[in-house]
Every structure is written in structure tokens, then in C-alpha cells.
Amino acid sequence: MRAMALRLALALIALLPGAAPAQEAVASFGAGATRMVLRSTTDIAIIAPVIERFVERNPDLSVSYEQWGSNDLFDDSRAACDGRRAPADAVFSSAAHQMVWLVNAACAQSHVSAATGALPPTRRWRDELWGITEEPAAIVYNTAAFAGQDVPHDRFALLDLMRADPDLLRGRIATYDIAASGLGYLFAHADSLEATTFGAMLEAFARVGAVATCCSAEIIEGVAEGRFLIAYNVLGSYVANRQSQAVGIILPEDYTLVLSRSYMIPRGAAHPEAARRLLDFLLSDEAQRILERIGLLLPRDGAETGLLPSAPRAIALAPPLLVALDGHARRRLFGLWEDAFRPAQLP
Structure with a gap:
């Protein structure tokens, strides 16, 4: 990397029980006298070119970049x-619902410019929150495991696969x-509002012993190595950046959630x-x-993504996202999730 633009220093920080939230890694960009602090959930290695x-x-200007987990x-x-x-x-x-909460709690300040004004309504709220990226939630699969076989191109096909051969997919x-x-x-949360298949998916995940774990890089690595055969609702941008022939990506044809990382x-x-x-x-x-x-941004030409024109479902930066943080809604979703998934662990 160009020395004048980037001095990258990964600093993995141990998170002790009860410790205050802490960044996972840090990097320094530029040598300008004014040093701004940018806290982000985006992996340093991915975002580095644009910073x-x-x-x-x-x-x-110089940028002190801190990489965090979304909840921290x-x-x-x-x-x-x-x-x-x-x-x-x-x-x-990437946790847009949390960002909407912060803006609603008067934690942000406004900015208006030609650039922000050009954003579509789904990517701008109250001139205090802006969606920078467009990233799909994808189905990811191990290409070797599905060589010569059909892969599920929507949730209905994924359900059929889990029902037809649960032993093949058990724990994978x-x-x-x-x-x-x-x-x-x-x-x-978005799936629970959008999908008529949501309940059936949770039941099928429970039946095959699906694994709920963290995080994007870990899940994709597990698919590449064959420990997992399929991963559901993985952020497609992380798959694109990995550029591995061992991992295939599908944007579901029934609908594809599209996330905008939000800036405040x-x-x-x-x-x-x-x-x-x-x-x-x-x-x-x-x-x-x-x-x-x-x-981190969907190509303007839909033919490059294979995404059907009717499939994208933008997660809009708007007050309805506050429902995701409502106590009753959270308890209900966590209850459904705990019934479906075993404790997070790698096979």
C-alpha cells in the first residue's frame, strides 16, 4: 500500500468481561495536521482504498480509523x-437500525449539500443520516459441494433442499x-417483516441444526473450507472481496435485502x-x-449482478427501523431465534 496514504497497524484488543466497548483494530491514513476520528464497522482491508x-x-487531513463490532x-x-x-x-x-436510533435520540448533527441532496429517500433521513453503500444479503455456498448440482436461487428452493436432504446439511x-x-x-428483523417464508425457514434451520455464529469473514471462511455448505443472509460485499473460487454467491430471486451502511x-x-x-x-x-x-456498491447495470429488477428490497433509513429496537419486538425475535438455533459454535 502507498506509504504516504496509509500506515496500517492492526491492534487486536482483548475484550474482558464487563470491559467498556473497544475497537477491534485501528489504522492511520494520511499525515495532515487535522486528525479526524472515524469509527466504523467496515473492515479496514476493505475500506482502505476509498479512505x-x-x-x-x-x-x-488525516484519518484515525477504528474498526468496531456493530453492537459495541x-x-x-x-x-x-x-x-x-x-x-x-x-x-x-452497517447496523442501520442502531444509527436511526442515535439520530432519533438527538445524537447527530445535520449537513446539507448537493451530494446529500442527490441521494434517494431510502438513503437519507432528516439530513442527519446518510446511506453510503448498497450491499445485498446473499446466499453463499461451497462450490465444490454443489458441483454439477442445482443451487437454491430463492428461499423456497432452500427450504426444499433442507426438507429433501436434512442429513446432508445437518450442522452445515x-x-x-x-x-x-x-x-x-x-x-x-427485515426478513420477519418481508418474508412469508420466515417461520418455515426457522423451523427448517432447527430441523437441520443450523449454526448461528459471528461474523461475516468467519462464516465465509467456513464455507470456503467446507465446514459449512451454505450460509444464509451473508453480506454479499464480503464475499465479493474474498474473490475465492471455493465460494459461490446467489442473490435470492424472491427478494434480496439491500443494506446501505449509514454515516452520521x-x-x-x-x-x-x-x-x-x-x-x-x-x-x-x-x-x-x-x-x-x-x-460495497451494486453495479448500475443489473445484468452484472444477476439481480432481478423485482428482487431488491432496500432497507430504508427511516423511523420504521426503530421498531427493530423495541423491547417487545426484540424479545419476540430472540425467542424465535433461540428456539431455532443451537448455541453458536463452529462444527
């Missing part, structure tokens, strides 16, 4: 909003642990102008092309 380009375009980042952001922790200058998270279907992953919880400027940010400049850059044509190249 590198930003600091090249803005040599007076939410806890940290709430503490910062309450004045119990120092806030970041920008927060960038994976998805996110919704207790550990804010993104996994969001996808499960905390109310107490020390460098809000730097955060605004980064936001406008991320929404620029140049940055969006980079995001498309690294798999």
Missing part, C-alpha cells in the same frame, strides 16, 4: 451522546448470531467540518466508483 483516496484529495459501536456512540465518552468525528455502521448451514451481530439482527456526524464531534468533507467525498462519483469496484 486512501480521500486523504490524497485532502492533504490537510452502538454502545460507544450512545455513551458519547450522553457525555460519558469522547465522540468520534464520524460514525459509519450458517448465518449470523443475532445476539452478537447488529447486522445479523437487522437482516433477521455525532453532535459533539471535535472536527465536524472534516467529517462533512469525508461525507461529501464518499458520495462523490469518484468515491462511488471505488466503492463499486471494491464490492
